[in-house]
Amino acid sequence: MEIEKTLFDAHRARFSAIDRLLPEAAPAPVAGERVDAATAAGVQVTGVVQRQLHGPDDVPLLWSAADARQLFPFIGDTGTEGMDVLLRAWRTWLDAESPGEDSSCVVNWPSRDAEAIRAFLDHGLVPMSALAVRTGGAHDDAAENDVTVRRARAEDFEEVLAMAVSTHDYIGQVATRRRSNAAELLAPALEQALDKEDPLLWLAERDGMTAAFAHAAWITSSPGSAEAELLPLGRWGYVNNVVTVPGLRGSGLGRTLMAVVHKEFSADGASGTYLYYNPTNPLSSVFWHRQGYRPLWTSWEVHPASALR
Ligand SMILES: CC(C)(COP(=O)(O)OP(=O)(O)OC[C@H]1O[C@@H](n2cnc3c(N)ncnc32)[C@H](O)[C@@H]1OP(=O)(O)O)[C@@H](O)C(=O)NCCC(=O)NCCS
Incomplete structure (x- = not known):
């Protein structure tokens, strides 16, 4: 899916400023449905929603809902407001759907983006899992025990x-x-x-x-x-x-x-x-x-x- 160049450049710059360990921000997913919104100042933000359906014997059920919708946001440097208006637009978009009990809305986002966290919490999202990398090793020693x-x-x-x-x-x-x-x-x-x-x-x-x-x-x-x-x-x-x-x-x-x-x-x-x-x-x-x-x-x-x- 094509994202406007200035928005994507701002997205990329924001990711690299947030956390030096993040790889260069990925382009928008090819498949999915588009959700658009704008800030009060008229700055356009956008997102792509992908839906994953898992059957009862599918391994991802160990960590995922059977019917998972993931939003890939592109909010440039609009911070809390940009994420807030985009999530609001996603909420409206969901009104036309009827997800069952075993379903979820998911946004995977750089952990250190404090501005986005405000918006996630305000829209009822919780930090369900995190990908963590080892940057320190203070306790690399084995404990003293008979093991x-x-x-x-x-x-x-x-x-x-x-x-x-x-x-x-x-x-x-x-x-x-x-x-x-x-x-x-x-x-x-x-x-x-x-x-x-x-x-x-x-x-x-x-x-x-x-x-x-x-x-x-x-x-x-x-x-x-x-x-x-x-x-x-x-x-x-x-x-x-x-x-x-x-x-x-x-x-x-x-x-x-x-x-x-x-x-x-x-x-x-x-x-x-x-x-x-x-x-x-x-x-x-x-x-x-x-x-x-x-x-x-x-x-x-x-x-x-x-x-x-
Ligand atoms: C996470 C887990 C594997 C850690 O294993 P563990 O054998 O309890 O770990 P350790 O005893 O080496 O270390 C636990 C730390 O908590 C402290 N601790 C003290 N009392 C404790 C208690 N009652 N229970 C757990 N930890 C305690 C230990 O002192 C230790 O701190 P330290 O690293 O500063 O020494 C274990 O808690 C567990 O099985 N949890 C349930 C399953 C789970 O969550 N798995 C991880 C999925 S990502």
Whole structure:
């Protein structure tokens, strides 16, 4: 979709001023529907809305509504007012639709744009998840405790699946919706990962029992790729799923496990590591910040979509 050049240039300049870690702002998506608005001074702003529908067996249901509408805003340097009028226009646009219960409105936006946050909150959006990159490493040391960390193997499948489901169940309380078929949705990717020679799956054991689990992957952000719209170019360690058994949380297991994961990624030449976490998760939001991660993009969402104000 064509965005007016002066608006797009202002958009690009704004992104690079907000956060030095953001890659150059991506052009407007090719497909989607256009929403237009103007500020009181007559400055035009615009957005593209894309709709994603997921069936009951689709993996994105682990973090997304079944019927998700995402707005890609282009507000140049109009700040709170520009985002506010655009969200207002989107609200009016939604009046003609009848989204069901399992639906959402989503805007993924640079975390540090404080002016936009005012508008997101005023329209009923909440910070549902954040993409965070590791810029510090104060706690790279393992905690002092009797823990063994090892790579998971094919025979650990049931254990690994149970741990991955328990992360999903916990997040179901504090952020995105819990899915009753989470095990079926998670199993294929875990099976595939365990099939590899050196699976990026780790188990921390205490007294021979599983105490914590981590699942990671390599992700390359190359010019023109979808990843390059979010992350600086490079070969990144992606931390996908981390959990400690409930009764053992807060005793240094997460720290010990992540010390191994970070060390292995850095030894293998990672440009850096990143992950998604939920700012409303009372445990992980503290844990990941202490581990040196900070938000780059925040996904502002309202569920169901009809609750957009
Ligand atoms: C996030 C999580 C994996 C962290 O693992 P953990 O084993 O509890 O982590 P640690 O004990 O190493 O570190 C927790 C920190 O909180 C502190 N803490 C103190 N009491 C705590 C408690 N009762 N519960 C949790 N953390 C506590 C620890 O001292 C530690 O701080 P430090 O880094 O300054 O030492 C764990 O809380 C968890 O499983 N949460 C539920 C699932 C989840 O949210 N996963 C992450 C998805 S992104």
